[in-house]
Amino acid sequence: METVDVVVIGMGQAGLSAAYHLARRGYEPGRRMLLLDANPGPGGAWQHRWPSLTLKAANRVNDLPGWGLEDAIDVDEEVPAATTVPQYYRAYEERFGLEVWRPVTVDRVEQPDGPGTDFVLHVSGDGLPLGDDGRRLDTVRARAIVNATGTWERPRIPYYPGLETFAGRQVHTRDYTRAEDFAGEHVLVVGAGISAVQHLAELSEVTRTSWVSRSRPDIRDAEFTPEVGAEVVARVDERVRRGLPPGSVVSNTGLPIAAVSSEALPTCHPMFDRIDAAGVEWDPGVRHAWGTVPDEGRLDVDTILWATGFMHRLDHLAPLGLRTPEGGLLVDGRATTRAVGNHGVHLAGYGPSASTIGANRAGRAVAREVAEYLDAL
Secondary structure, eight states: OOOOEEEOOSSSSHHHHHHHHHHHHTOHHHTTTEEEESSSSGGGGGSSTTOOOBBBTTTOOOTTTTBBBBHHHHHOOTTTTHHHHHHHHHHHHHTTTOOOEOEEEEEEEEOOOOSSHHHHEEETTTTTTTTTTTTTTEEEEEEEEOOOOOOOOOOOOOOOGGGGGGSEEEEEGGGGGOOGGGGTEEEEEEEHHHHHHHHHHHHTTTTTEEEEEEOOOEEESOOOOOOHHHHHHHHHHHHHTOOOOOOOOOHHHHHHHGGGGTTTTEEEEEOSEEEEEEEOOTEEEEEEEOOOOTTTEEESSSSSEEOBBBOOOGGGGGGOOOOOSSSOBSSSSSTEETTTTEEEEEESSSSOOOOOHHHHHHHHHHHHHHHHHHHHH
């Protein structure tokens, strides 16, 4: 196929925002711009969320640029977000003519002739068109790329000694469905974010729960104001500019008190030291920075539920050599999305733009910077 101006990889909040602003600058979808998504349908990661997560429980979802959620569909905050958000995203794509190839996975991105030249994307999936020979397209060429692949496909489970010896179930938030699946079990929830709290509140109604975290849950009885948001963006930006992976949202914002008001939440203990076949254990005599360990020094549990967050899906960009020794990607400052060392790569939804609000703001910056880069070639 002919080389297009720009390919957007991932059509969640950040990808849709970037596509909208790029289209407004004349990058017509299907001609000058290709939109690729690994998911089977619209909705980004929202379509995979557990059924009990409603818009109300998820603190709603930020409006996409140009057409808000309540303008697009009838909103019921008690309906699962996995239903509502895909409806909104589908309507949004149709309204603005954002034709998306899906499901399409970008397996590898190369730039054979070096910075400033065409990118070659190695792709796979049933959403790719068939050529005259009946075979599906397997490469796409572009002058610039916008990476908005998000984190849902990279669940993070930290390693602790004995992890592989546990005889019970180990489940990550990504695979959580409903509390009833754990009825009658003793479930240990690991993590101090909003997902962990939501899991605990639901599970406590049907079974016994325990709670551990590496850090004390940071509960804040304060409104998330624009000033607070600016401070959060600054902290994330500082990490990214140092080449470090971005921290989680909760590590920078804390938990809103509304999310932790349930009296059903158990005491949160500091992180255990090891795992065995029957549960988890703390080293005797070790003084922890916060909290107290269970009196027995261990917990026998049936299931460990890891609410320990996600990592950005960036492996397909590895051939471009953008990662720092610390494992992060350098971005050219807080107000931009350009990758340091290769201004043809634009990272939407990474670092300071990882939140739904930040992803929307990043879309405008992406479009401006892509246009500047292409005009300078």
